[in-house]
Amino acid sequence: QTQLVESGGGSAQAGGSLRLSCTAFGNTDGLYCMAWFRQAPGQEREGVATIYGGSQDYYVDSVKGRFTVSQDNAKNTVYLQMNSLKPEDTAMYYCAARGGSASNCRGNSALYIFWGQGTQVTVSS
Numbered sequence: 001q002t003q004l005v006e007s008g009g010g011s012a013q014a015g016g017s018l019r020l021s022c023t024a025f026g027n028t029d030g031l032y033c034m035a036w037f038r039q040a041p042g043q044e045r046e047g048v049a050t051i052y053g054g055s056q057d058y059y060v061d062s063v064k065g066r067f068t069v070s071q072d073n074a075k076n077t078v079y080l081q082m083n084s085l086k087p088e089d090t091a092m093y094y095c096a097a098r099g100g101s102a103s104n105c106r107g108n109s110a111l112y113i114f115w116g117q118g119t120q121v122t123v124s125s
Contacts, residue, residue, distance in 0.1 A: 001026045002024060002025070002026045002028060002113075002114045003025045003026050004022055004023070004025075004096070004115060004116035005023050005116060005117070006020060006021065006022050006093065006094070006095050006116040006117065006118060006119040007020070007021045007022075007023075007119060008020040008021045008119060009120045009121045010121070010122070011123075011124065012122075012123050012124075013123070014085060014086055014087055014123055014124065015085065016085050016123070017084075019080065019081050019082065020036065020079065020082070020093055020095075021079055022036070022077065022078045022079075022116055023075065024076040024078075024097060028076055028097075030099040031097040031098065031099060031114070032052055032053050032102075033051075033052050033098045033099065033100060033104070033105035034050065034052075034069075034071060034078040035048075035051075035095070035096045035098075035105070035112060036049045036050070036069060036080045036094070036095060036096075037094045037095075037096060037109055038121075039091055040090060040091040040092075045094070045109050046091075047060060047108070047109065048060055048067065048080070049068075049080060050069065051069045051071050051105075052102040052105040054071040055071075056102050056105070057069050058105065058106055058107075060107060062088075063089075065084075066082065066083050066085075067081065067082050067083070068080070068081040068083075069081075080093070082121070087123050089121060089123050090121060090122050091120075091121060092120050093118065093119050093120075094116055094117075094118045095115070095116040096109070096112035096113075096114060096116070098112045098114070099113075
């Protein structure tokens with residue numbers, strides 16, 4: 001069994017920064033694709049950033065140049081560094097994991113097998 005645990009959410013002012021962490025516990029074999037999603041109230045879950053094999057990253061247009069996804073394999077942890085935060089970044093952020101190919105390591109939430117419990121990010125103006 002695999003468990004994903006997020007941490008690092010909280011509140012920030014617009015223009016500020018936060019770093020989210022997601023640590024995988026249990027059987028992590030084959031989980032080459034790690035992703036961050038977010039969901040604001042009344043909105044669909046959105047893929048924010050993904051990382052495949054610890055190096056190939058992908059970002060949704062709205063966070064490009066502001067967010068950075070990285071992975072520390074020794075710690076089984078994926079990070080999401082969020083800079084230049086905007087109020088529209090306010091959402092519950094979820095970590096997710098799956099196997100498969102790099103080309104499918106994107107923001108389609110239906111493809112992900114394992115999910116964390118989420119961590120709230122609130123950005124005030």
